[in-house]
Amino acid sequence: MMRGNRSGASPLLARLGFGIQSYVRDDGGYTSLAVAVALLVSLTLVFGTAAAQWSMARSADVQEVADAAAMAGENCVAAYSTVAQVLDACVLTMGLTGVIVCGAALVVSAIPPLQAKSAAVMSVGKRILDTRKSFAHSAAQGLQRLEQALPALVMANSASCVSANATGGMNYVGMAVPFPQSSKTDFSFLEDALDGEEMEEDAQELAEASARKDEAHKRAEAAKERAWRADCVDDPRCLRSRVATLTSLGSAFNPSYASPKDWEFEYARVRARNYYGHRYTHEHRANGGVEEMQRSAARKQFYGYAYEAVGRMSCLDTEDAVAMDLDVLPHTTDMVKGTRLYTDAVWPCTSEEEGMVLHCSLDCPGATGPFVGNASLCVIDYGSVRMCLVCRMDARAMGNVADASTNINNGFEHYWRIVVEASKDYERARQDEIAAERDMQEAAEKGRSAFDAAMEMLSVERPKVCPPGAWGCVSVVCRPTSAMVPTELTRAFLSSGRLPAGAAISGAVLAPDEATKGNTVLARAFDGLRSSTGSLTLDLVGSVTSLWGDLLVGYGSAYGNIADAGGRFLNGVEGVFGERVASWLREKLSGLVSSTGFEPADLRLRKPVLVNSQTVLDKAGLSTVGEARTLIQSLPESPEVLVELLRSHVQEMLGTGEFTVAEIPIPGLEGVSIPLTIDLSKIGVTS
Numbered sequence: 039m040m041r042g043n044r045s046g047a048s049p050l051l052a053r054l055g056f057g058i059q060s061y062v063r064d065d066g067g068y069t070s071l072a073v074a075v076a077l078l079v080s081l082t083l084v085f086g087t088a089a090a091q092w093s094m095a096r097s098a099d100v101q102e103v104a105d106a107a108a109m110a111g112e113n114c115v116a117a118y119s120t121v122a123q124v125l126d127a128c129v130l131t132m133g134l135t136g137v138i139v140c141g142a143a144l145v146v147s148a149i150p151p152l153q154a155k156s157a158a159v160m161s162v163g164k165r166i167l168d169t170r171k172s173f174a175h176s177a178a179q180g181l182q183r184l185e186q187a188l189p190a191l192v193m194a195n196s197a198s199c200v201s202a203n204a205t206g207g208m209n210y211v212g213m214a215v216p217f218p219q220s221s222k223t224d225f226s227f228l229e230d231a232l233d234g235e236e237m238e239e240d241a242q243e244l245a246e247a248s249a250r251k252d253e254a255h256k257r258a259e260a261a262k263e264r265a266w267r268a269d270c271v272d273d274p275r276c277l278r279s280r281v282a283t284l285t286s287l288g289s290a291f292n293p294s295y296a297s298p299k300d301w302e303f304e305y306a307r308v309r310a311r312n313y314y315g316h317r318y319t320h321e322h323r324a325n326g327g328v329e330e331m332q333r334s335a336a337r338k339q340f341y342g343y344a345y346e347a348v349g350r351m352s353c354l355d356t357e358d359a360v361a362m363d364l365d366v367l368p369h370t371t372d373m374v375k376g377t378r379l380y381t382d383a384v385w386p387c388t389s390e391e392e393g394m395v396l397h398c399s400l401d402c403p404g405a406t407g408p409f410v411g412n413a414s415l416c417v418i419d420y421g422s423v424r425m426c427l428v429c430r431m432d433a434r435a436m437g438n439v440a441d442a443s444t445n446i447n448n449g450f451e452h453y454w455r456i457v458v459e460a461s462k463d464y465e466r467a468r469q470d471e472i473a474a475e476r477d478m479q480e481a482a483e484k485g486r487s488a489f490d491a492a493m494e495m496l497s498v499e500r501p502k503v504c505p506p507g508a509w510g511c512v513s514v515v516c517r518p519t520s521a522m523v524p525t526e527l528t529r530a531f532l533s534s535g536r537l538p539a540g541a542a543i544s545g546a547v548l549a550p551d552e553a554t555k556g557n558t559v560l561a562r563a564f565d566g567l568r569s570s571t572g573s574l575t576l577d578l579v580g581s582v583t584s585l586w587g588d589l590l591v592g593y594g595s596a597y598g599n600i601a602d603a604g605g606r607f608l609n610g611v612e613g614v615f616g617e618r619v620a621s622w623l624r625e626k627l628s629g630l631v632s633s634t635g636f637e638p639a640d641l642r643l644r645k646p647v648l649v650n651s652q653t654v655l656d657k658a659g660l661s662t663v664g665e666a667r668t669l670i671q672s673l674p675e676s677p678e679v680l681v682e683l684l685r686s687h688v689q690e691m692l693g694t695g696e697f698t699v700a701e702i703p704i705p706g707l708e709g710v711s712i713p714l715t716i717d718l719s720k721i722g723v724t725s
């Protein structure tokens with residue numbers, strides 16, 4: 039009877055193997071995520087297989103060999119469970135990575151200056167989802183195949199363990215059988231319809247509206263700059279320098295603004311009002327005879343009118359509304375006729391020989407008769423008063439006041455007209471911009487719903503696999519003392535319902551290993567990676583890969599959590615500041631990642647523990663004696679024959695050498711994948 043290891047430190051471990059190849063590089067480093075992910079896989083599996091050693095080292099008699107056989111059998115199930123957990127974690131976190139990257143693309147689509155780059159980000163997200171889909175498909179197939187082979191693996195591994203305990207002519211024959219005996223796992227949970235199509239459509243719509251906003255915004259900025267220049271920058275003059283030259287107004291009433299950013303249309307309006315108010319109160323007649331007398335009188339009326347008119351104008355310019363009510367001042371006869379300058383009865387009239395005559399002033403040399411009251415310029419055109427042939431005050435004279443200053447580039451009204459025209463362009467552009475932003479908000483809301491739906495799809499409760507052996511393994515071992523063992527055993531069962539001397543039965547089930555809760559070794563492996571994570575620039579590669587690493591660790595170890603990782607990634611999108619729709623969207627998406635409520639998965643490793651075999655059989659609805667009898671009857675007398683038989687069975691199902699359950703692609707690293715491989719030679723299935 040053999041107790042413990044026969045040769046060296048870990049032949050048992052090697053024999054029980056079910057080993058996954060180590061992915062840690064020979065030089066001992068793990069500088070890339072690919073290697074860290076591999077570490078995750080290999081560590082969990084090594085923990086799983088190492089757990090069996092404890093019990094194996096204690097086998098002393100037939101009962102203990104039976105115990106060891108049950109543990110060895112269940113250990114295959116433990117390893118399988120770990121493989122399934124790792125693959126499920128990969129599928130889920132890859133889905134999260136893809137959806138969060140698509141979410142980042144939505145946010146980028148809502149940043150007008152960057153919207154053109156959103157398609158590239160979206161395609162990274164969608165490629166991850168596509169990769170996930172094909173990975174999930176192949177993982178489901180690999181797991182399915184492994185589950186089919188699991189009964190044979192359980193039997194081969196346990197028979198091998200029993201046979202290994204032969205020593206000094208003392209032979210044992212026996213093996214463990216898994217319950218349920220065939221798979222009860224529904225693998226459809228690994229495959230869903232998550233593809234990001236809806237998010238992509240919404241992102242396109244959002245990007246299109248963002249592009250319109252960007253274009254309108256640029257138009258608005260250009261119009262504003264044109265107006266600011268007319269107001270503040272000499273070319274060759276501007277409103278400000280005209281005011282400085284033509285009035286005594288100080289800088290408090292005639293300020294300068296350094297850039298269009300500091301400037302508003304309203305400032306030009308206020309400057310113009312200050313200017314006309316000052317010109318009105320300070321108007322005085324220069325030397326120049328009756329012509330200057332007439333021009334001064336007309337100017338006074340014009341300035342008074344302009345002061346009032348500009349006072350009534352307004353500039354509304356907020357984020358949500360724009361209304362530019364600025365207008366040019368009358369500088370032609372026709373324009374004068376459209377204003378109160380034409381209809382206000384402010385002009386003194388005298389009674390002359392030819393009738394009532396209108397003057398610019400009673401100082402007019404033509405005003406010789408008595409004053410008969412004031413009249414408006416329009417009554418000249420009606421014929422009820424006459425224009426004075428000396429001062430020639432009429433609507434045309436009024437139109438002349440601002441004619442030159444509007445039409446030549448050194449007049450105040452020339453620059454005012456530029457401001458007014460730019461304000462119309464600005465108003466149109468801003469209205470387009472506001473409309474585009476409204477469309478962006480609508481598209482962003484659709485994008486949020488699509489993102490929400492995708493997260494919901496991922497947040498369904500993680501299903502449990504139910505492989506052969508999920509309920510446990512039952513082993514039967516006997517010590518053949520004669521060539522007639524099977525018959526004798528059979529008779530013994532029939533008569534007493536008890537196992538004969540020299541035979542034993544045992545059971546093992548999987549129990550979570552509390553010691554592996556948290557899996558901090560893995561967390562530390564990812565720490566180094568996280569420190570190298572920069573912000574999300576549009577070169578996504580490094581960020582996406584780290585995001586996946588964060589999610590995988592968050593999912594598996596409760597070390598980080600999914601909400602934090604997702605939030606960090608979305609916060610890394612640059613250029614959001616000052617963009618209302620993008621900020622809104624990012625906040626909503628981060629909120630959805632947190633509120634979807636991904637609990638850290640229970641990734642505690644499962645290790646086999648001994649139980650009463652009846653516990654396992656009860657679950658399968660079978661009786662101990664009946665099963666044991668059937669099992670013992672089927673055992674060949676020679677352990678070597680049994681082991682050989684089972685090995686060839688495994689070979690038939692999985693082949694020899696290495697069996698690759700799945701290739702785990704690394705999101706963000708195109709063409710890089712980690713094969714999750716089971717080395718069949720470790721359980722002796724290669725001859």
Ligand SMILES: [Zn+2]
Pocket residue numbers: 396397398399402403404405426427428429430431
């Ligand atoms: Zn006159």
